Amino acid sequence: MTASILITLCAFFVAGVSGVYTDGVSVSVNEGESVTLHTDVTTDQQEKISWYFNDIKLAEITGDLSKICTDVLCDGRFRNRLKLDNKDGSLTIKDNRPTDTGVYKLKITKNSRDLEKIFIVFVHSFFSTNTEGESAFVIEGDSVTLYTDVKTNQQEKIRWYFNDTRIAQISGDLSDTCTDVQCNEGTERFRDRLKLDHQTGSLTIRDPASGLYRLRISSSNTKTEKIFIVAVYDVSAAERDEMKRKSVKEGESVTLDPGVVKNPNYLMRWYFNDICIAVVNGNQSKIYTDDQCDERLRDRLKLNNQTGSLNITNITNTDSGDYKLKISSSRFSIMRSFTVTVSGEYHLFIQCMFPFILEYSSIFFGPLNEKVD
Structure with a gap:
């Protein structure tokens, strides 16, 4: 069964490799339905098309069809549920599950140029209640803060998860607080990059990773869950420097x-x-x-x-x-x-060429580098 899905163009268009502007597409689908992620290109023997889920390669095709693979490195997560279109490289995911929610990246390589397109897929479970989803697009080196929209009290416990691994936790009385390695021994991914707001439980991640971040708030009476998907655009160090250093x-x-x-x-x-x-x-x-x-x-x-x-x-x-x-x-x-x-x-050059002018000016107008109060 193929879903009638809601597709909206997200707000951010980020410069990809080689200055090609790419877009993020948000897709909502119900559990058990199918969804197709379109490349909007036609293969022509020259390009390589690669698909990734949370930065793990799951499908690849070359223009001459000499190399086609699906679900190679995903430990069976998508086994027998992926279909790759040989004409345009579009990817169909069948029988979607809540665990398929996340960041799907498309990379098209042609003539040493890379084009990247990001899809955010939300799979809604039949049994989920009071669950919200939000997506954020960032560039490597950014920081992102995910808001809880609550103020902690003595009764609440707030837990943060990244791809089902607990990375932060705080209780209302601050008696049970941890981040990253403190929450799970051997978890090194976010070492020294997490900050937990003790007033609200909001989480700040410096240089975040692409994937699904899940917030769970529990008290004696209610349980609330929110989903955040963070998509990190792969931009080369040279391009980041060009953009961020002037x-x-x-x-x-x-x-x-x-x-x-x-x-x-x-x-x-x-x-x-x-x-x-x-x-x-x-x-x-x-x-x-x-x-x-x-x-x-x-x-x-x-x-x-x-x-x-x-x-x-x-x-x-x-x-x-x-x-x-x-x-x-x-x-x-x-x-x-x-x-x-x-x-x-420029001023140093002038001083070398015309020191007598600067000296003359300083006599009448004071030092040129003097600050104005």
Whole structure:
């Protein structure tokens, strides 16, 4: 039986390898139904198409069909339930189960260029109650915070799981709290990368892994479960540096690009050295003139309402530092960091060529590098 499924394009379009923009597709399907994940391409002897589930390869096909495999490394999870289309590489998963919920990645390699597409699949169980699902798309190096939307009390116990492995736990009276290795000996995946909010039980993951994160809240009267799927785009170190590290000379302009297409339902905040300087909320944007950065960035910030990108004009040395972008929804927030380095090579060159001019200027106007109070 093939489901009539709901497919929605998610909010984030992230630059993939070689600068190819890719999209995330969210799919909802009921237990026992089938779903097909489409590549939207036609094979032509040149490309290799690979499918992954939570970063484990489960299917691959080459254009000339010389290499076709399905369910090679999944320990039988999808045995006899996968079908690969030889014409376009699309993948059909039959008889879906709740354990099939997760991140499916499609990678198409052709002429040394890679295109990546991510599918988020939610499989709804017949027996599940009070279960919600949410997906977040991040880039390697980001931090993501998953919200519980509760405040802990003396009666509640909050547990976090990653692909069915407990990674964090907290009780209302804080008598039973653990993260990662403390929760399960031998679990090293998230060592020193988890932070648990003792007031709400919300979980912050630095440099998260793709997969299913499950929240379970239990008290004497109720049990609640929420599902979060985090999809991490594979971006090369060189591309991350190009996006997140900017080097400019004084007097030039620089643009910090979020790397996503803005979701009108999300709130985007820009920070400079932990001071909020700009906000985009829906189609509205606001440039802050906080007292601490009033003089430093006055009239030199421009915000793109469509993309959320931040442009800083007429750069000065005092603009060097750490810039952060916080993308927030009601269920999670993503923190992305940028570094701007401003060099004064231009002024050093002038000083070498015309020292007498600088000396003359300093006599009448004072030192050129003197800060303005």
